Amino acid sequence: xxxxxxxxxxxxxxxxxxxxxxxxxxxxxxxxxxxxxxxxxxxxxxxxxxxxxxxxxxxxxxxxxxxxxxxxxxxxxxxxxxxxxxxxxxxxxxxxxxxxxxxxxxxxxxxxxxxxxxxxxxxxxxxxxxxxxxxxxxxxxxxxxxxxxxxxxxxxxxxxxxxxxxxxxxxxxxxxxxxxxxxxxxxxxxxxxxxxxxxxxxxxxxxxxxxxxxxxxxxxxxxxxxxxxxxxxxxxxxxxxxxxxxxxxxxxxxx
Numbered sequence: 001x002x003x004x005x006x007x008x009x010x011x012x013x014x015x016x017x018x019x020x021x022x023x024x025x026x027x028x029x030x031x032x033x034x035x036x037x038x039x040x041x042x043x044x045x046x047x048x049x050x051x052x053x054x055x056x057x058x059x060x061x062x063x064x065x066x067x068x069x070x071x072x073x074x075x076x077x078x079x080x081x082x083x084x085x086x087x088x089x090x091x092x093x094x095x096x097x098x099x100x101x102x103x104x105x106x107x108x109x110x111x112x113x114x115x116x117x118x119x120x121x122x123x124x125x126x127x128x129x130x131x132x133x134x135x136x137x138x139x140x141x142x143x144x145x146x147x148x149x150x151x152x153x154x155x156x157x158x159x160x161x162x163x164x165x166x167x168x169x170x171x172x173x174x175x176x177x178x179x180x181x182x183x184x185x186x187x188x189x190x191x192x193x194x195x196x197x198x199x200x201x202x203x204x205x206x207x208x209x210x211x212x213x214x215x216x217x218x219x220x221x222x223x224x225x226x227x228x229x230x231x232x233x234x235x236x237x238x239x240x241x242x243x244x245x246x247x248x249x250x251x252x253x254x255x
Contacts, residue, residue: 001092002028005085009062014141017069018112019078020054023086026061034119035095035184035209035246038065041087042073048089049073050241052186052209054115054142055122063088066115066141093245096184096207098123106131106180108167108195110187114142116209120184121149129153129178131170133191137161168194175202182206185249193254206249210240227253 055064154162
């Protein structure tokens with residue numbers, strides 16, 4: 001785990017309220033894996049903000065973070081510009097388990113839950129299908145990045161871009177026709193619950209990346225507790241920051 005300030009290489013705002021940063025931090029990039037996150041200090045605020053890792057460039061040592069402004073902390077963070085320094089703690093949490101690149105995989109992202117899946121899609125390349133869901137064309141992000149890595153289907157609730165509807169019909173079609181060995185997903189809980197049920201029905205192994213409010217980011221507080229079920233059926237509480245954010249789908253209990 002590393003905690004220090006790193007220089008921002010670039011800052012973009014692909015759509016209003018969503019920011020795309022590249023930070024030069026080769027030491028952190030060398031340790032990180034897809035699905036992990038970093039904890040970032042936002043000005044003088046006492047609590048850091050967790051941001052999922054979007055991409056890792058081992059060659060340049062650049063970390064890519066894509067996040068949405070959801071409060072004063074991320075708003076303050078979004079004011080940083082290229083050349084400024086970002087105070088980062090990480091990498092944190094357990095990431096996705098990547099199979100051999102020859103395996104077939106499907107990644108399913110919903111809204112701002114899409115960024116953590118880009119590096120997974122790049123791992124599998126043409127052996128991967130990406131299914132990305134958004135409210136409308138105004139909310140679509142990273143579609144070109146995914147399209148350059150693998151086959152991609154974009155779904156919008158209102159049909160203003162790609163396929164009309166949620167990601168679930170597209171995922172079911174992929175489970176029937178593409179026959180992946182594993183599914184990875186990140187997004188809103190109702191979407192993840194639907195994916196969990198679909199993958200159990202077929203059945204296909206699935207890993208879910210959960211989004212929860214966090215305090216410490218290292219498992220010392222109880223802010224990000226989530227209910228899980230062990231193989232013997234016993235229900236317990238896990239920390240998303242320490243035990244996750246990635247969990248096997250069948251172990252997650254959605255209330």
